Amino acid sequence: MARPKIALIGAGQIGGTLAHLAALKELGDVVMFDIAEGTPEGKALDIAESGPSEGFDAAMSGTQSYEDIAGADVCIVTAGVARKPGMSRDDLLGINLKVMKSVGEGIAANAPDAFVICITNPLDAMVWALREFSGMPHNKVVGMAGVLDSARFRHFLSLEFGVSMRDVSAFVLGGHGDTMVPLARYSTVAGIPLPDLVSMGWTTQEKLDAIIQRTRDGGAEIVGLLKTGSAFYAPATSAIEMAEAYLKDQKRVLPCAAYCDGEFGLNGFYVGVPTVIGADGIEKIIDIKLTKDEQAMFDNSVNAVKGLVKACKEIDPSLA
Ligand code: A3D
Numbered sequence: 001m002a003r004p005k006i007a008l009i010g011a012g013q014i015g016g017t018l019a020h021l022a023a024l025k026e027l028g029d030v031v032m033f034d035i036a037e038g039t040p041e042g043k044a045l046d047i048a049e050s051g052p053s054e055g056f057d058a059a060m061s062g063t064q065s066y067e068d069i070a071g072a073d074v075c076i077v078t079a080g081v082a083r084k085p086g087m088s089r090d091d092l093l094g095i096n097l098k099v100m101k102s103v104g105e106g107i108a109a110n111a112p113d114a115f116v117i118c119i120t121n122p123l124d125a126m127v128w129a130l131r132e133f134s135g136m137p138h139n140k141v142v143g144m145a146g147v148l149d150s151a152r153f154r155h156f157l158s159l160e161f162g163v164s165m166r167d168v169s170a171f172v173l174g175g176h177g178d179t180m181v182p183l184a185r186y187s188t189v190a191g192i193p194l195p196d197l198v199s200m201g202w203t204t205q206e207k208l209d210a211i212i213q214r215t216r217d218g219g220a221e222i223v224g225l226l227k228t229g230s231a232f233y234a235p236a237t238s239a240i241e242m243a244e245a246y247l248k249d250q251k252r253v254l255p256c257a258a259y260c261d262g263e264f265g266l267n268g269f270y271v272g273v274p275t276v277i278g279a280d281g282i283e284k285i286i287d288i289k290l291t292k293d294e295q296a297m298f299d300n301s302v303n304a305v306k307g308l309v310k311a312c313k314e315i316d317p318s319l320a
Helices: 013-024 039-048 089-110 123-134 146-161 194-199 205-216 218-226 233-247 292-315
Strands: 005-009 029-033 060-063 074-077 115-118 141-143 252-261 267-278 281-285
Touching: 005 013, 005 089, 013 029, 013 039, 013 233, 029 039, 039 060, 074 089, 074 233, 089 123, 089 292, 115 123, 115 233, 123 141, 123 252, 123 267, 123 292, 141 267, 146 205, 146 218, 146 233, 146 252, 146 267, 194 205, 205 218, 233 252, 233 267, 252 281, 267 292
Parallel strands: 005 029, 005 074, 029 060, 074 115, 115 141
Antiparallel strands: 141 252, 252 267, 267 281
């Protein structure tokens, strides 16, 4: 059986890391597309030359031509610009919306059956626009944010409790931005919910609140340290986890920016919700009941996403 084909649209910091991880995990052959001539070709060759030491079998190539992504099983989109210090994700909207148009059309024309994972920011609006421009089925176009946000939350919690990250599970809902909603009561250490751990005296509510705020600011913390761009190792790992769930029909339960059509009381918006990813893409959205306080935080986050989608429609009236 032929190896799966993975197209990476954007060969920058995240794109290069995605290609390296896909090769190391032997998820399939990788084609990197980027408008910057030489960048995808150079990264593909460099990664291919690590193959003899790593011992992986995966073909790597770079291109400026959409025809070369033909028949891709998975497309991961990072094309666009990333944040610099002092910028919010929303500042990227105007530039990246134009990029989503060319990318959406390029994927639809050449790889219409692919599972498409968008990473470009501002995420919840860009994945919505990418889906609109591509016209592809909603269950096959999804945004990566929740896996990363919950990984950050899990990492900080493991430091606080002094336990393995593997035994910490965390739940983050809502838009990928300052209004994201980390859900403490569904986040656990080996199944013990965080509020119980506070009652048991393992941590304090103040410490937990600080961890939740650090999770919300997780992207900005790294932008502030790097100064020249934004996070790329953990974002790439998160998207690879989603791609693998699709390619191997793993039925993983992962928080993703998925198209809600009735779920969570939303009609026609992409927002971070718990999903099941398998061979049909987003196979299910798990529509959990929120408490009054959680619902208020979720509504606030959804309103921020709605504002960004409205701005997209104003910039490009073909989306209205
Ligand atoms: P960067 O290293 O700048 O790579 C972006 C690449 O896109 C560059 O190589 C560009 O040449 C290329 N590009 C620009 N326009 C086009 C186009 N029209 N077609 C094809 N390629 C194009 O950025 P990065 O890899 O660090 O980040 C990529 C995106 O991911 C940015 O928008 C970030 O804000 C976003 N991001 C999202 C998350 C989430 O959790 C959602 C996390 C981190 C970064």
